[in-house]
């Protein structure tokens with residue numbers, strides 16, 4: 041696969057330019073065959089999709105609770121920042137899964153945050169990063185990730201397919217993220233059942249739950265819609281459910297609360 045960033049002039053493009061450079065450096069330090077071998081010898085993944093389905097089958101929100109220190113839109117979100125403590129609190133609240141930001145330049149993330157969070161609980165964990173190259177998928181699994189995010193806006197169809205194939209060969213779940221109908225149509229060409237509708241416009245960074253209102257009803261019944269970004273209140277949760285998503289990915293709102301367990305429980309019990 042070609043390791044060069046698409047030419048765009050928005051926030052996502054700037055993040056991707058840094059990401060392609062990071063992949064170049066990391067893959068130069070460890071060959072693909074070596075990281076692939078580590079991934080294939082890692083202990084088995086936890087069932088990310090199964091955990092979401094179980095929560096929904098029990099009548100609860102399938103909450104993917106996010107762990108991130110900072111973001112381009114929110115600046116520094118939580119300090120002090122204790123990934124293990126957050127993971128335990130989210131699990132105690134009844135979250136189905138975790139999402140952990142591992143991008144350093146834009147989110148102050150680290151793969152170590154994911155390792156610490158996963159070791160502190162029994163929840164399946166999504167590596168939340170900008171995946172553009174097979175090396176990163178192998179790295180994610182080698183470090184314990186149970187799922188990866190594929191942002192359709194950041195990938196060609198061929199890239200998305202290749203990264204999904206690798207993830208599936210490693211028994212990892214894939215969350216395919218879309219922002220508009222065109223990306224949704226492309227995502228439906230993938231095998232994954234998990235289709236994330238991101239309410240954040242990645243060019244302006246503004247969130248609008250109307251994106252979910254519009255796109256989630258278009259997702260076929262054999263897929264699992266996941267509402268993402270800008271979800272803050274029990275009313276927001278109910279709005280996502282009305283649109284058709286009982287699985288939700290929530291970060292900033294929870295991380296800004298002094299007691300994340302109470303805050304997560306409030307959203308989980310909103311329906």
Ligand SMILES: O=C(O)c1ccccc1NCC(=O)[C@H](O)[C@H](O)COP(=O)(O)O
Pocket residue numbers: 051052106111112113114238240242245247268269270271289290291292293
């Ligand atoms: O959050 C950002 O500023 C951002 C900027 C550019 C690309 C991605 C970005 N966020 C990633 C996410 O989609 C969110 O971390 C995730 O959906 C949770 O959203 P929120 O509950 O609003 O923190």
